[in-house]
Amino acid sequence: MDFTLRVWRQAAPGTPGRFVDYPAPGISPDASFLEMLDVVNERLIEQGHEPIAFSHDCREGICGSCAMMIDGVAHGPVAGAAACQVHMRSFRTGARVTIEPWRSVAFPVIKDLVTDRSALDRIIQAGGFITAPTGGARDANEILVPKDAADAAMDAASCIGCGACVAACPNGSASLFTAAKLTHLGLLPQGQPERSRRTLGMVAQMDREHFGHCTLFGECQDACPKQISIDAIARMNRDYLHAVITARPERSGGGTG
Amino acid sequence: MTGQTRAVNARVPPGPLETKWERHKFDMKLVSPANKRKYTIIVVGTGLAGASAAATLSELGYRVIGITYHDSPRRAHSIAAQGGINAAKNYPNDGDSIFRLFYDTIKGGDFRAREANVYRLAEVSANIIDQCVAQGVPFAREYGGLLANRSFGGAQVSRTFYARGQTGQQLLLGAYQALERQIGRGAVDMHPHMEMLDLLVIDGRARGIVARDLITGQVQSFVGDAVVLATGGYGNVFYLSTNARMSNATAIWRAYKRGAALANPCFTQIHPTCIPVSGDYQSKLTLMSESLRNDGRVWVPARGGDARAPGDIPEAERDYYLERKYPAFGNLAPRDIASRAAKQVCDEGRGVGPAGLGVYLDFRDAIQRLGAGTIADRYGNLFEMYERITDEDPYRVPMRIYPAVHYTMGGLWVDYNLMSTVPGLHVIGEANFSDHGANRLGASALMQGLADGYFILPYTIGDYLASAKLARVEANGPEVRAIEADVAQRTQRLLAIKGRRTVDAFHRQLGRIVWEKCGMARNDAGLREALAEIPQLRAEFWENVAVPGTGESLNQALEKAGRVADFLELAELMCLDALQRTESCGAHFREESQTADGEALRDDEHFAYAAAWQYAGEGNAPLVAKEPLAFETVHLSQRSYK
Numbered sequence: 036m037d038f039t040l041r042v043w044r045q046a047a048p049g050t051p052g053r054f055v056d057y058p059a060p061g062i063s064p065d066a067s068f069l070e071m072l073d074v075v076n077e078r079l080i081e082q083g084h085e086p087i088a089f090s091h092d093c094r095e096g097i098c099g100s101c102a103m104m105i106d107g108v109a110h111g112p113v114a115g116a117a118a119c120q121v122h123m124r125s126f127r128t129g130a131r132v133t134i135e136p137w138r139s140v141a142f143p144v145i146k147d148l149v150t151d152r153s154a155l156d157r158i159i160q161a162g163g164f165i166t167a168p169t170g171g172a173r174d175a176n177e178i179l180v181p182k183d184a185a186d187a188a189m190d191a192a193s194c195i196g197c198g199a200c201v202a203a204c205p206n207g208s209a210s211l212f213t214a215a216k217l218t219h220l221g222l223l224p225q226g227q228p229e230r231s232r233r234t235l236g237m238v239a240q241m242d243r244e245h246f247g248h249c250t251l252f253g254e255c256q257d258a259c260p261k262q263i264s265i266d267a268i269a270r271m272n273r274d275y276l277h278a279v280i281t282a283r284p285e286r287s288g289g290g291t292g
Numbered sequence: 293m294t295g296q297t298r299a300v301n302a303r304v305p306p307g308p309l310e311t312k313w314e315r316h317k318f319d320m321k322l323v324s325p326a327n328k329r330k331y332t333i334i335v336v337g338t339g340l341a342g343a344s345a346a347a348t349l350s351e352l353g354y355r356v357i358g359i360t361y362h363d364s365p366r367r368a369h370s371i372a373a374q375g376g377i378n379a380a381k382n383y384p385n386d387g388d389s390i391f392r393l394f395y396d397t398i399k400g401g402d403f404r405a406r407e408a409n410v411y412r413l414a415e416v417s418a419n420i421i422d423q424c425v426a427q428g429v430p431f432a433r434e435y436g437g438l439l440a441n442r443s444f445g446g447a448q449v450s451r452t453f454y455a456r457g458q459t460g461q462q463l464l465l466g467a468y469q470a471l472e473r474q475i476g477r478g479a480v481d482m483h484p485h486m487e488m489l490d491l492l493v494i495d496g497r498a499r500g501i502v503a504r505d506l507i508t509g510q511v512q513s514f515v516g517d518a519v520v521l522a523t524g525g526y527g528n529v530f531y532l533s534t535n536a537r538m539s540n541a542t543a544i545w546r547a548y549k550r551g552a553a554l555a556n557p558c559f560t561q562i563h564p565t566c567i568p569v570s571g572d573y574q575s576k577l578t579l580m581s582e583s584l585r586n587d588g589r590v591w592v593p594a595r596g597g598d599a600r601a602p603g604d605i606p607e608a609e610r611d612y613y614l615e616r617k618y619p620a621f622g623n624l625a626p627r628d629i630a631s632r633a634a635k636q637v638c639d640e641g642r643g644v645g646p647a648g649l650g651v652y653l654d655f656r657d658a659i660q661r662l663g664a665g666t667i668a669d670r671y672g673n674l675f676e677m678y679e680r681i682t683d684e685d686p687y688r689v690p691m692r693i694y695p696a697v698h699y700t701m702g703g704l705w706v707d708y709n710l711m712s713t714v715p716g717l718h719v720i721g722e723a724n725f726s727d728h729g730a731n732r733l734g735a736s737a738l739m740q741g742l743a744d745g746y747f748i749l750p751y752t753i754g755d756y757l758a759s760a761k762l763a764r765v766e767a768n769g770p771e772v773r774a775i776e777a778d779v780a781q782r783t784q785r786l787l788a789i790k791g792r793r794t795v796d797a798f799h800r801q802l803g804r805i806v807w808e809k810c811g812m813a814r815n816d817a818g819l820r821e822a823l824a825e826i827p828q829l830r831a832e833f834w835e836n837v838a839v840p841g842t843g844e845s846l847n848q849a850l851e852k853a854g855r856v857a858d859f860l861e862l863a864e865l866m867c868l869d870a871l872q873r874t875e876s877c878g879a880h881f882r883e884e885s886q887t888a889d890g891e892a893l894r895d896d897e898h899f900a901y902a903a904a905w906q907y908a909g910e911g912n913a914p915l916v917a918k919e920p921l922a923f924e925t926v927h928l929s930q931r932s933y934k
């Protein structure tokens with residue numbers, strides 16, 4: 036198959052970028068999208084040019100590294116797939132394919148298609164965990180988790196942290212990412228003690244990171260390679276309201292003796 | 293660094309196997325709570341092993357510096373593990389125990405692992421599940437709310453815990469979240485996008501690392517009191533493997549060149565159930581979880597060259613070769629055996645698919661027996677993944693699978709305390725050689741990574757810190773500066789070659805050599821050929837590799853070049869190791885050493901040891917020290933799955 040790629044090239048953060056056209060002839064329909072980029076990059080290197088920088092690692096849709104807008108769609112044309120799981124047979128031969136990095140103020144471009152998504156880690160730091168230091172855990176089967184709760188928690192927990200939800204959202208909101216983690220932990224008995232604290236912390240951090248507000252467009256769930264449902268956001272909003280209403284100042288315990 | 297082989301001492305504590313670890317924990321020196329914060333530990337890697345260790349050490353009060361080349365700790369290769377994690381919980385009441393898990397692991401490893409380490413692994417396995425559940429890992433559950441278990445590759449009990457086909461992801465997110473909590477508190481100083489390129493050994497002790505910031509290109513040092521490498525396996529030496537694309541050997545290789553012994557590098561696991569190669573653009577191989585073998589039946593046409601569609605081949609003309617050859621285990625035969633059997637039938641010309649390099653994994657009977665719904669419940673996401681890649685529907689057409697490189701049992705040699713031969717350098721997870729002998733059982737890598745990180749290293753490193761007298765190291769001192777200069781110069785050298793062949797082209801060629809000559813079957817002549825070809829390829833690499841761009845910004849071609857340069861050296865050591873071990877054991881199959889019916893033939897009299905290779909300087913042949921493996925509890929027997 037033959038393609039023409041229109042790729043965003045940007046040398047460094049804060050420098051101007053531009054689209055550059057590259058021919059991509061002779062591509063196998065069974066090649067993945069990233070393998071197609073590999074082939075193009077090999078050719079560029081052989082001609083002494085710098086290859087197109089893009090993030091990738093697992094190439095099976097689980098590490099969340101790959102991140103690109105393909106013809107304006109986060110992760111490209113295949114529903115429920117990350118860019119690395121898209122195969123060239125999903126495109127028409129002769130097509131012109133536009134490839135851009137995630138566009139979001141919270142994800143500055145590092146180079147070409149590579150962006151800085153560390154804001155997502157900071158949202159997790161702000162409460163996306165259950166405090167359970169190593170050691171001292173009781174026997175695992177002493178905590179009963181109904182199967183449907185475990186399954187629903189797993190659905191939410193399957194988020195790969197790629198940031199497609201942010202890239203797809205007209206407001207650049209990270210609500211689906213944040214809500215998925217809140218849902219995962221909030222559905223489990225182990226997650227109850229910190230539930231309100233977690234919600235307040237993560238939502239506040241989301242705001243600090245310059246993500247936009249959620250107005251329930253729903254673009255995020257369509258872009259999500261794990262098809263996480265927007266219901267998570269409704270749940271987050273309920274929990275947030277509850278947490279705000281019941282919030283009490285935290286006291287440190289212990290004393291001095 | 294030339295001269296004599298240094299003996300290795302595993303420092304296994306005395307006493308009965310069952311009480312060694314308990315007693316050792318008591319005998320080890322402790323660092324008092326107030327003193328812990330005076331020690332800085334550098335943890336390289338944030339996979340299961342590294343993230344669990346960094347979080348735990350920080351919870352204990354140590355100062356921790358975390359290093360990863362990924363943009364976030366959550367992206368480590370561990371995230372991709374699918375099938376599950378073993379633990380001797382015996383929840384299903386089917387006769388499992390610490391001893392059975394220990395025994396299975398020793399036997400599965402074909403008696404080439406250290407008993408004491410393996411016993412301890414089995415002992416702490418149950419704590420791992422408790423810890424992960426406390427963190428909120430959403431393991432699969434039964435309707436009553438209890439944890440679900442399944443049996444997994446080669447085990448006759450159900451001891452595997454799982455979270456759909458995403459067990460590694462969920463375990464890693466648990467450890468990652470614990471780590472992020474510590475980062476948020478300011479207790480772990482985390483450096484993503486930072487690649488370790490050398491180890492700082494000062495006065496004979498590991499005191500830090502030299503790394504390159506992958507975004508700015510800046511070379512910088514991190515100094516401290518101990519270093520932990522949790523940098524994963526080196527399966528990508530083969531170019532094509534199931535490992536994530538960036539996984540590499542640089543950290544352990546540089547440690548080796550600074551004096552850490554590297555053990556059993558030729559022990560590499562070839563996983564039997566992967567999607568076959570489809571073309572020369574192929575960048576990695578996708579694993580189809582081994583759990584599929586619980587319900588899928590493996591077969592090839594009985595006669596070679598049978599080009600009929602699988603559905604048109606009648607029952608009598610199919611060869612269910614695993615069931616035929618290994619009636620007791622059938623389709624669940626251990627990985628090394630199942631892989632070799634697949635290679636054998638393909639070598640006989642009975643392979644299926646375009647290149648004849650594939651065998652069927654067929655769900656027809658299971659679907660008839662259980663219904664498509666049950667099969668979808670069990671393997672739905674895997675079937676989907678298969679269809680997405682191959683464009684074939686496994687509910688209707690049998691899957692095609694072929695073995696692929698998956699895991700490396702070899703790694704840096706460590707003693708009972710998980711310390712390498714360089715004092716202060718500890719090695720955990722897949723990066724060390726410790727627990728799996730010559731073959732790893734399914735669902736045991738996740739167990740080992742988390743055992744090392746949560747429950748073993750945090751104790752044993754305290755013993756080192758409390759016993760060692762550590763002088764202050766100046767980050768700006770001449771020794772540190774000299775190694776930084778080395779690293780920067782190497783980077784410049786790669787950029788200055790300006791050759792014509794891409795890094796990937798060299799890597800692919802290297803991969804082909806190692807796959808053909810040091811892969812599923814090895815022999816003297818082939819290994820000697822590889823030992824001639826690899827240095828030639830390496831020489832060509834240093835003259836003709838093309839690395840565009842500069843060293844002052846993100847340069848992925850440069851990153852790759854450095855990693856492949858190290859693979860080009862490691863591959864040679866793998867072949868040397870395979871050459872000296874003239875027995876067959878586990879995944880290491882020497883064609884010269886097989887039984888009459890073609891099974892691996894061990895030679896315990898001469899090879900019951902771990903081979904700990906030591907760097908002897910540029911241009912000198914490496915030296916090998918042998919750690920004898922004493923089997924005090926388990927009787928050495930020929931492994932049989934018939």
Ligand SMILES: Cc1cc2nc3c(=O)[nH]c(=O)nc-3n(C[C@H](O)[C@H](O)[C@H](O)COP(=O)(O)OP(=O)(O)OC[C@H]3O[C@@H](n4cnc5c(N)ncnc54)[C@H](O)[C@@H]3O)c2cc1C
Pocket residue numbers: 336337338339340341342359360361362365367368369370371372373374375376377459460486487488489522523524525534535536539540542543579698699720721722723734735736737738739741
């Ligand atoms: C597809 C697949 C499926 C698997 N499924 C299972 C399973 O079901 N059950 C099971 O038990 N095992 C499974 N395994 C094996 C298991 O996943 C791995 O052995 C295990 O996750 C390794 O963990 P680790 O922590 O040792 O290293 P990794 O997870 O590989 O982490 C390595 C870390 O080191 C960092 N690093 C490496 N080098 C450097 C450097 N030079 N500088 C800075 N950072 C560096 C990386 O950034 C990364 O953070 C599977 C493996 C594969 C490939």
Ligand code: FES
Pocket residue numbers: 090091092093094095096097098099100101117118119120195
């Ligand atoms: S490369 Fe890992 S999700 Fe795409």
